Amino acid sequence: EADIYQTPRYLVIGTGKKITLECSQTMGHDKMYWYQQDPGMELHLIHYSYGVNSTEKGDLSSESTVSRIRTEHFPLTLESARPSHTSQYLCASSELAAYEQYFGPGTRLTVT
């Protein structure tokens, strides 16, 4: 069983607010990822990290930013939330030499 946690699980926030979505894993995985998923649609990679102080943008353009100061922690920040940011955000992690990723429970974000 994968030990990867996301908080909050649900968030409703007004336009223009700054928010941080938290993701932590206790498996010591080097690689971590953020995906965005709209209802009934594919997961799209928005950010990833291969280790501490390493972050890269994914395939889907996103106005969010990430940081990786500690191995176990990979927070995602939106400086100014907009209704177009309404979506589910999924965090995942994997071992450095592995392809399979383990997912957290997700944060469902609604921006009004």
Next chain:
Amino acid sequence: EDKVVQSPLSLVVHEGDTVTLNCSYEVTNFRSLLWYKQEKKAPTFLFMLTSSGIEKKSGRLSSILDKKELFSILNITATQTGDSAVYLCAVCGGAQKLVFGQGTRLTINP
């Protein structure tokens, strides 16, 4: 651009039926193909396939990969209502990132 296409997008069957879900892909420098089950929240890992023709099996679920024809199938036999979920296929290519398909929404009616 790497691409994964799943079919059907939606499938409704009765409990006890056998189902086959399809995944075709185009990817540069194929490394692996993965199947996930997504219920209301996080996708959970089912199988990873890297070699053609070798069936992976877990209980009533099995999967096989054809690297020549660029597709994989996921079979579920004797379906149960708990199998109702979205089944996601993903491929890992040269960039070592997963590219996901849109998923097949499977509904098992009692």
